[in-house]
Amino acid sequence: METPVNAPLKEKFRLEIAKLRDMTFKSKLEYLWEYYKIHFIALIIFLFIVGSLINTLLINPNPEDALFISWNAGFAYDEQLEELSEALKEQIVEDAANETVTINRIFMNDDDPQIVMASLSQLVAMVSAGVIDVFILDASLIEEYSQSTIIQPMEGLLASIESTDPAIYERIMEEAKYAMYRSEDDSIEERLMGIRITSSPLLSDLGFFEQELFFSTSITAGNLENTTFALVAFFE
Numbered sequence: 001m002e003t004p005v006n007a008p009l010k011e012k013f014r015l016e017i018a019k020l021r022d023m024t025f026k027s028k029l030e031y032l033w034e035y036y037k038i039h040f041i042a043l044i045i046f047l048f049i050v051g052s053l054i055n056t057l058l059i060n061p062n063p064e065d066a067l068f069i070s071w072n073a074g075f076a077y078d079e080q081l082e083e084l085s086e087a088l089k090e091q092i093v094e095d096a097a098n099e100t101v102t103i104n105r106i107f108m109n110d111d112d113p114q115i116v117m118a119s120l121s122q123l124v125a126m127v128s129a130g131v132i133d134v135f136i137l138d139a140s141l142i143e144e145y146s147q148s149t150i151i152q153p154m155e156g157l158l159a160s161i162e163s164t165d166p167a168i169y170e171r172i173m174e175e176a177k178y179a180m181y182r183s184e185d186d187s188i189e190e191r192l193m194g195i196r197i198t199s200s201p202l203l204s205d206l207g208f209f210e211q212e213l214f215f216s217t218s219i220t221a222g223n224l225e226n227t228t229f230a231l232v233a234f235f236e
Contacts, residue, residue, distance in 0.1 A: 066092060066099040067226045068131055070123070070218075072106050073138040074211045081105065083206050092229040101230075104132075123150075130220040133227050137214045139177070142194045146179040151216040153181055153191040157228055171235050175199075177214055200234040 067088065071081060081103045089101040106119050126132050127150055135141075135151055145151045162169040175196035180188050194214035197203060203213065215231055217224075 063098050063100040065102050065131075065133075065223070067101045067133050067223050067230055069101070069103045069134045069136060069230075070106055070126070070132045071103055071136045072123075072141055073136050073213050076105070076208065076211075080206055080208065084202070084208075087202060087206065088230050088233055091233040092226045127218060127220055130222050132218040133221040133223045134230060135216045135218060136197075137194065137216055138212055139214065142177055142214050142216060143179050145216065146181045146191070146193045147188070149182055149219055151193055152219045152221070153193060154195070154217055155192050157217060157224065157231070158192070160228055161232060165232065168232055168235050172231065195231060195234075197234045201236070202234050 069085075069088075085101045085103045089096065089099075093099045093101065106123055135145065137145065137151075142151070158169065158172065161172065172195055176192050177194035177196055178190050179193040181191040181193060182188050194216040197213050197215045198211060215234065217227055221227055
């Protein structure tokens with residue numbers, strides 16, 4: 001007996017139950033799949049999404065970034081960046097289960113204009129959102145980022161290092177990089193905008209050779225304490 005299309009919901013449900021009661025188990029499965037497979041598929045997808053959200057947010061949440069580094073200088077193997085991330089994590093992260101150090105590579109020196117444009121859009125979005133704490137740059141990008149106010153002067157950060165570890169401060173200042181910085185009132189002056197880390201013991205141990213690399217701080221950096229710890233770690 002077919003269920004009337006315009007029957008009340010309660011009546012439809014009663015008729016469906018009565019129909020299923022007279023069927024064999026196999027017939028019930030075939031009937032339910034034939035008439036309700038879209039509903040089953042939708043339910044499975046819904047449960048999968050809910051399960052994923054519960055797992056991500058409650059059971060196994062992704063670690064938060066104790067420090068986010070944007071690598072914008074030269075070539076580096078993925079393995080090297082992973083090893084650098086782990087080395088910095090050991091130095092600055094207290095809760096390794098819930099915090100991490102992320103190093104994200106952005107290709108700014110590419111021959112393909114489309115890649116450069118996509119990378120620039122990604123960079124602007126991440127800086128605007130306050131995602132990036134540290135930039136690893138080459139010398140040309142320090143000049144460019146300084147005048148574009150993507151990075152900030154580092155005198156304040158270095159003052160905190162001087163007060164806690166004068167010996168490390170002296171070593172860091174030997175590698176200071178100055179560039180012209182455009183301030184909020186649109187005036188331009190020479191400021192300390194980066195620290196050369198090319199010969200850093202940490203990078204040498206990880207096989208970063210013959211690359212001119214500089215450590216700079218994002219204008220919207222949120223983890224300034226961990227940024228300071230990371231800079232010190234390059235020179236210990």
